[in-house]
Amino acid sequence: ERDELEVDVAVVGAGPAGLAAAIRLKQLCAQRGDTDLSVCVLEKGAEVGAHILSGNVFEPRALDELLPDWRSDESRPHMTPVTSDRFELLTPGRAWRLPTPPQMHNTGNFIVSLSQLVRWLGSKAEELGVDIFPSFAASGLLVENGRVRGVVTRDMGIAKDGSRKPTFTRGAAIRARLTLLAEGARGSLTKEAERIFDLRAGREPQTYALGLKEVWRVLPGQHRPGEVLHTIGWPLDMQTYGGSFMYHMEDEPDGHGEKHRVATGFVVALDYRNPHLNTFGELQKWKTHPAIRRVLEGGECLQYGARTLNEGGLQSIPRLAFPGGAIVGCAAGFLNVPKIKGTHTAMKSGMLAAEAAFDSFVESASDDEFDVTAAAGTAYESAIEASWVYDELRTVRNIRPGFKYGLLPGLAYGALDTYILRGRAPWTLSHAEPDHATLEPASESKPIEYPKPDGKVVLDVLTAVSLSGTTHDHDEPAHLKLSDDSVPEKINLPVYDGPEGRYCPARVYEYVDDDSEGVDGVASRSAVQKLVINAQNCVHCKACDIKDPTQNINWTVPEGGDGPKYTMM
Numbered sequence: 001e002r003d004e005l006e007v008d009v010a011v012v013g014a015g016p017a018g019l020a021a022a023i024r025l026k027q028l029c030a031q032r033g034d035t036d037l038s039v040c041v042l043e044k045g046a047e048v049g050a051h052i053l054s055g056n057v058f059e060p061r062a063l064d065e066l067l068p069d070w071r072s073d074e075s076r077p078h079m080t081p082v083t084s085d086r087f088e089l090l091t092p093g094r095a096w097r098l099p100t101p102p103q104m105h106n107t108g109n110f111i112v113s114l115s116q117l118v119r120w121l122g123s124k125a126e127e128l129g130v131d132i133f134p135s136f137a138a139s140g141l142l143v144e145n146g147r148v149r150g151v152v153t154r155d156m157g158i159a160k161d162g163s164r165k166p167t168f169t170r171g172a173a174i175r176a177r178l179t180l181l182a183e184g185a186r187g188s189l190t191k192e193a194e195r196i197f198d199l200r201a202g203r204e205p206q207t208y209a210l211g212l213k214e215v216w217r218v219l220p221g222q223h224r225p226g227e228v229l230h231t232i233g234w235p236l237d238m239q240t241y242g243g244s245f246m247y248h249m250e251d252e253p254d255g256h257g258e259k260h261r262v263a264t265g266f267v268v269a270l271d272y273r274n275p276h277l278n279t280f281g282e283l284q285k286w287k288t289h290p291a292i293r294r295v296l297e298g299g300e301c302l303q304y305g306a307r308t309l310n311e312g313g314l315q316s317i318p319r320l321a322f323p324g325g326a327i328v329g330c331a332a333g334f335l336n337v338p339k340i341k342g343t344h345t346a347m348k349s350g351m352l353a354a355e356a357a358f359d360s361f362v363e364s365a366s367d368d369e370f371d372v373t374a375a376a377g378t379a380y381e382s383a384i385e386a387s388w389v390y391d392e393l394r395t396v397r398n399i400r401p402g403f404k405y406g407l408l409p410g411l412a413y414g415a416l417d418t419y420i421l422r423g424r425a426p427w428t429l430s431h432a433e434p435d436h437a438t439l440e441p442a443s444e445s446k447p448i449e450y451p452k453p454d455g456k457v458v459l460d461v462l463t464a465v466s467l468s469g470t471t472h473d474h475d476e477p478a479h480l481k482l483s484d485d486s487v488p489e490k491i492n493l494p495v496y497d498g499p500e501g502r503y504c505p506a507r508v509y510e511y512v513d514d515d516s517e518g519v520d521g522v523a524s525r526s527a528v529q530k531l532v533i534n535a536q537n538c539v540h541c542k543a544c545d546i547k548d549p550t551q552n553i554n555w556t557v558p559e560g561g562d563g564p565k566y567t568m569m
Contacts, residue, residue, distance in 0.1 A: 002152065002173040007038040007131075009357060010150055010176035012138045012189055014043035015052055016114070016343050017329020018182030019121040020066055021350030026128035028358040035362055039130050041122075042151065042174065044137040046561040048122035049115035051540055053213055053307040053569040054343065055245050055265060056114040057082060057106055057228055061388075062347035067124065076120050078257075079110035080250040083226030088291070090234040095291040101418060103338040103396065106228055111247045111263070114343060115566045135561035141192050142173060147373070148324030150175040151189065156559050160475050178357050178373055179325035182350060185308045186542040188556055190331045197322040204315035205434040206333055207400075209242065210543045212283045212306045212505050213265035214464070215258075215568050218299035223260040225250040230340065232407065235285040240277070241269035241403045241410070244286050245340070246295065258302055258568070262295065269311060270435040270503070270547050271404070274445045278502040279306075279543065281450035284458045288451050296457050304464040305569050306505040306541040309342070310335050311400050312431060314393040320384065321377025328353045336392050337400040338414070345389045352387060356380040395423030404432045439549050442497035461507045468539050469565030470506070472558055478535040479558035480508065480544065487552040488531035496549060498531070503547040506537045539564050 009025060011018040022039050029036050045051040058079065063070055070076060087100040122132055139154035150173060157168035181190045185208060194200050229246040236242050247263040266283040287296060310316070310333035317333050320326055328350045335342030356379035360372045384390055398417050403410030417425060432438075453460040472479075482488070492498055493511060500509035511529040540563045545555035 002170050004173045006175045007040045009039045009178045010174050011041040011180045011182055013182035014041045014048045014122055015182055015184055017346040017350035019125050020347040021180055021354040022125045022130040024351045024354035026130055041132045042136040042138050043134045044557055044560055047134050049119040050565050051563055052115040052118050053305045053566055054114040056112050058110045058112045059341050059344040062344045077116040078252045079112045080226055082106040082109050082228050086229045088231045090231050090289055092234055111249050113568045115569045137557040137560040139557050141189055148179050154557055160477055181327045181331050182329045184330045185310050186545055187331045190327055193322050194318055199318040203318055204431050206312040206316040207271055207431050207435055208308045208546050209267050209269045209311050210279050210308050211265055211267045214301050215303045216262045216296055216299045216301050217258050218260050218262050220260055222295045224248045235282055238407045240272045242267050271438045273438050273440045275439045275442050275496040275499040276445055276448045280461050280505040285450055287457050293457055303568050304467040305564055305566055306539050308542045311337050313400055314397040320381050324373050326353050326377055326380050338396045348389050352383040353380045356383055398425055398429045401429035401431050435546055436549055436551055439496055441495050465506045465537050470539050472536040472562045474536055476559055478533050479556045480533050480535050481554040483552050487550050491550055503543050506539045508534050508537045
């Protein structure tokens, strides 16, 4: 028997969108005075912020609307005002400064640690009466009579062989009148809702990128607080979309925290074609560029992590509402790609969903036949279309798909769309195909060389993973599921040279020689290799679920509290 908890609204995911929704709901309750909704937020991380990773240059527009007095709140995390923007094209030995596109101007924005910012938002939500449950990994939707009635959490205490350990605890059922999915990009429950309710019908396929981030402590002479740098070009080839960032953060005024911090990272679009591309290797190779290495050399990497992000834009947003709930934030895909920002749009979507839900709950109080979720869903989708979120995404909708023709054509079209058409083109470009369908056979692709770890700037992957704080119980079933165990050896290895170990940034996947028992029990080396899944390394980026060419890998939630422990990402 499952323990059950009944609430008015269940939010899955304590990220910017989920917490903004929860805060806005309780604000509206307080403003009205005669309505008190029970709101709970389920977070699979060990604490709020533990699984949150972003660049992040933060645009405060939504936060200004949600908490107008945030600037004077002494409890908020320190934020670094942006003082300068640079946009550069890298070639193997040089950095060429380019005009900074208007979408990337950051006047009035702040360099922040998003994991720290959402911790603070979590405290604001709890002050308003929101119940936040960390280490609660929502593993499935509760669907009854064609309607979502809440979620169930994963069982705890299951051994790797499937048996129940002495610590076994049955997952709980969280029953809710309304369920908001705020899991971030490629959420597992969002995938389930899209499948059950056909939410992607008539939409473009979502396209993704993988963002890898390292936070460094650099030498004082290399530290320039407030400086924002973005690069395109090398080490990626001219057909692969991506780029890098380097954000210099101020030291905290109270003297706490690490000093001379610089947030660095590399983003690789997951529609890349060369199966030899190694996402972790691209980050390490980028750091060897003279313009980058001079900043990092002599410093120390403090933390590492990775997370996928949506890049599909307006064309790829699914239908947002379904019977019993709605999708908010990056789970839906509100990232503004040319602006390289999505926190503000994610928060605003959560706020709009909350306002639509609250109005529906109030109306239902006087009408027993009133369908809360149908009304809330319709109102939420209409509110999005009438909001500045929709205006932002519509204006830039053609820029990312323009890069499917390559870097230079993409830059040229982006300039045309931005400076001449000003986002008002009478057409909408489509995305070519889903990311998993883009890999070319390894035999037709050029191998890529990557630098070896040097103990100074270039890290090895296992050292990097150790800096993420990632932990999983070794004696639990792998949360990375193969639909067909034979596919890696029959298709992925012979056709694509085993791409799993290269699109994964944490060495979760590796092919090893298959040692089998020979005649009379004598061990013999077979001619084949087998895929081994080191699930304990997983940083929950979801790249494998997206990029696997046969869609044979399904990322599911592990036990609550497992995964990375980000503190400054």
